[in-house]
Amino acid sequence: MPIWIRGGTLLDVLNGTFSEGDVLIGDDGRIAALGTFPPPEGALILEARGCAVLHGLVNAHTHLSQTFMRGLGDDKKLIDWLKMVVWRLQAAMTPEDVYLATLLGLVENVGCGVVALTEHHKMVNSPAHSDAALRAYREFGLPTLFAYGWNDLGEGAPSLDAIIAEMERLRAAADGTNVRVCVGPMVPWRCSDAAMGRTFALAEAWDVPFHLHAAETQDEVGLMIARNGMRHIEWLAALGVLSPRTQVVHGVWLSDDEMRLLQRGGARLIHCPTSNMYLASGMARVAPLFWRGVPIALGADGSGSNNSQDMLELLKIAALLAKIETMDATALAPRHILQMACAEGAAAVGLTPPELAIGAQARLICVEIETPRSAPVHDPFSALVYNANGGDVRHVIVGSRVMVKDRAVQGIDVAALIQECTRAAKALLERAGIS
């Protein structure tokens, strides 16, 4: 059934322009018409008057198994947060916990206007845990880059051969679905040089991203220097794994030389401002990198360090943090922030550019901006970045599927899911001995 979006402010995030009009999405999930026209017979009508209509946001880095960990990391440093909360709960999670946490995280993401995301998959306790996460992503149907997280150093770490075999198994299981499996070194100081080289070669052979946490905290940089005398990006460059397929998540503590290396290598930065503030990790030098042409996408990071997945809220945080980091109120305009969230995000997860044009894949969101929070609207880009939040998302359409209609996530009993997750999370905390 064609979908007719009636009367919104259409934002072209690639060009930074906007106009009033309707959108028609054909049965093939592509934009069939733009402008002002009557609805075709039998079309599903979505009311968008008072809404900004634009390409949806891309959450380019998250860990949805952490949905059960919201609020438990409040007021802890990164290492304490990992040791006292994340690692303990991860060890106690069952595959069913992972499935439920992922599903709830997906409901939250899409409800806040996310149309694609990258899961940096941490739950590698057993193949069943990974299968449970994969099942949630497949069932939900949102375009997903599934970065398989691995560490081959440290107590109990699997062998490199076992890591590669598991990645190959998951890649085969996801073949032909909405999920694309890629390589995701998890903790740099626990990844050997040999494993980095071999898994990067695998990413090249598969033509998928190489997605890793790097330079998140000063302590981590110290650990890298103590290990081999190099900072994170210097190390990646020395290993020959710094390329356009490399996605550096966080990159908070980069020297001037590392910024140059990142630019020269063509690597992508995934900026997670809320998480960096929550854990007091620091401020990534995003504006200077952006103006040098380094591609920057945005990520919520897991709900263990956020505590939500609200990417609209995060736009404002990214804009404000860039101003404070540079002490320059002109550091990044709302259009630049939306470009990161939509265009660079789409590129990071391997989707086509977010064109608002006939024939383009529909991945559209309708966000209410004629609200007491946002009105009167003089500039819809500004209203989206500085006023709107996830609660303002009215509709989400991905291809020919309406995933959110009138604020309700479709095809799932959200109230029942929340109840089930609350029960499962309580039992998990008891098993892990966290009160």
Ligand SMILES: [Zn+2]
């Ligand atoms: Zn992360």
